Amino acid sequence: MSPTGSHAFVDDLALRHLDAAYNLGRWLLGNEQDAADAVHDAYLRAARASDSYAGGNARAWWLAIVRNCCLARLAIRNKEKRNVAIDQHPLTAEHWMPHTDADDVEDRIDSAKRQRLITQHLQNLPDHFREVLILREIEELSYREIADLLQTPIGTVMSRLARGRALLQKALADNVTMQAPYGL
Amino acid sequence: MDCKTANDLLPLYFDGELDRTTSREFETHLDACVDCRAALIELDALRQALREHAPRYSAPETLRARIQKTAATMTAGTSSRRRPSRGLALAASWVLAFAAGGAMMTLWNHASSSVDESSQLSRDLFASHWRALAATSPIDVVSTDQHTVKPWFAGKVATAPVVQDFSDQGYALIGGRIDYAGNERVPVLVYRHGKHLIDVFVLPQAIKPDTMPVIDKPIQSQGYVLDVVMLGGQRAAIVSDMGSAELERFRGLLSALR
Incomplete structure (x- = not known):
């Protein structure tokens, strides 16, 4: 493929799956600026490496680059902070974060609150569970695509997905039972 | 169980x-x-x-603009390096223009009568693709093996099409079906590329020039694109919702078949 041809290919690919890339970055990095920067990095890297694209699932190839750029940023950020981010450790996070729902028990669980709750629990999950959940449930990638993207065996994808789902189900269930006596 | x-x-x-x-x-x-x-x-x-x-965060417009801007500067960089081949490209384009002009002249007589038919044909092909997408299974014979798909067609249409799997290139053969375009039974090869389902309608050889109208450029309809390609000597129409770059790659793979 000619250099211009592969450029056009990467441009098209990146722009078409820009939301998927940004969403992944936003969930991995936790804020808008870092997510946008990581996706832009990924675009540059993909454009430079476009000749190395050896066929196969183009979206998985592109998202794998995005993910690597996100992980690189996470590594730098963790080193700079010297402290491990609180949301890397769900148990610590649970210990330190007040259960916000207890503050406004009188409220009905409206949509905005439910969104906050799920976002928070998802954010509390360890990275490798959170990312498979996002890729499977929100981006609707197949097991094969996720395995290609993470460069792990498909069995690992399945076990992380199962574990991630179980953790999230448990977290949400705990929240509901805690609320029920007051909320209803 | x-x-x-x-x-x-x-x-x-x-x-x-x-x-x-x-x-x-x-x-x-x-x-x-x-x-x-x-x-x-x-x-x-x-x-x-x-x-x-859980919010699916969509990319901010500023990011899209930023990437488009970077893309533009990068393309400008490559094309200036490739300038020497310009003259050749120009020559080639003249040759193509003459060839196309000649083809257009011969088509001219048929054009007026076949415009309606060709739009009818493209409508048929789009409709078939959408019907297949809406059905529970878009395929009659499910197989990733070209040696299963080709013989399956052999008993059902006059000329069994060339069948090749392109899994390695990212376009996996997933099966085939028979559909109608106009009054003709046409074999359809079904490929998958990522989430895109691709139908390749292998059009029968025209017995009289007017029975199978000519589609000579990509046609778009509701986000789906139809493009034509020569597949081992037979005309074929590709229908899918892939982007132009992916479609062009797939078209290249098909046209390379003999």
């Missing part, structure tokens, strides 16, 4: 990763087992909760 096996298969079933036979066995178990049904409902509740309430 016992509950232990069913429990292992449950997420695979839920994620659509089970083959048909096992799915059916699983469903039989599901009809009889309350626990597994409950587990499936829980998985679905979690998915609904995530899809409804």
Whole structure:
């Protein structure tokens, strides 16, 4: 493929799956600026490496680059902070974060609150569970695509997905039972 | 199927990763087992909760603009380096223009009568593609093996088309079906590229020039694109919702077949 041809290919690919890339970055990095920067990095890297694209699932190839750029940023950020981010450790996070729902028990669980709750629990999950959940449930990638993207065996994808789902189900269930006596 | 096996298969079933036979066995178990049904409902509740309430952040416009800007500067950089080949490209384009002009002249006489027919044909092909997408299964013979698909066609249409799997290039053959375009039975090869389903309609050789109208440029309809390619000596129409770059790659693969 000619250099211009592969450029056009990467441009098209990146722009078409820009939301998927940004969403992944936003969930991995936790804020808008870092997510946008990581996706832009990924675009540059993909454009430079476009000749190395050896066929196969183009979206998985592109998202794998995005993910690597996100992980690189996470590594730098963790080193700079010297402290491990609180949301890397769900148990610590649970210990330190007040259960916000207890503050406004009188409220009905409206949509905005439910969104906050799920976002928070998802954010509390360890990275490798959170990312498979996002890729499977929100981006609707197949097991094969996720395995290609993470460069792990498909069995690992399945076990992380199962574990991630179980953790999230448990977290949400705990929240509901805690609320029920007051909320209803 | 016992509950232990069913429990292992449950997420695979839920994620659509089970083959048909096992799915059916699983469903039989599901009809009889309350626990597994409950587990499936829980998985679905979690998915609904995530899809409804976990925000899918969309990329800000500023990011899109930034990437487009970078893309423009990078393309400018490459094309200036490739300038020497310009003269050749220009020459080639003149040759093409003459050839196309000649073709246009011969087509001219047919054009007025075949415009309606060719739009009718493209409508047929788009409709067939959409019908296939809406159906539970877009394929009659499910196979990733070209040696199964080709003989299947052999008994059903006059000329069995050239069938080749392109899994390695990212366009996996998933099967074939028979459909109608106008009054003709046409074989359809079904490929998958990522989430895109691709139909390749292998058009029959025209017996009289007017029976099969000519489509000579890509046609768009509601986000789907139809393009034509020569597939081992037969004209074929590709219908899918792929982007132009992906479509062009796939077209290249098909036209390279003999």
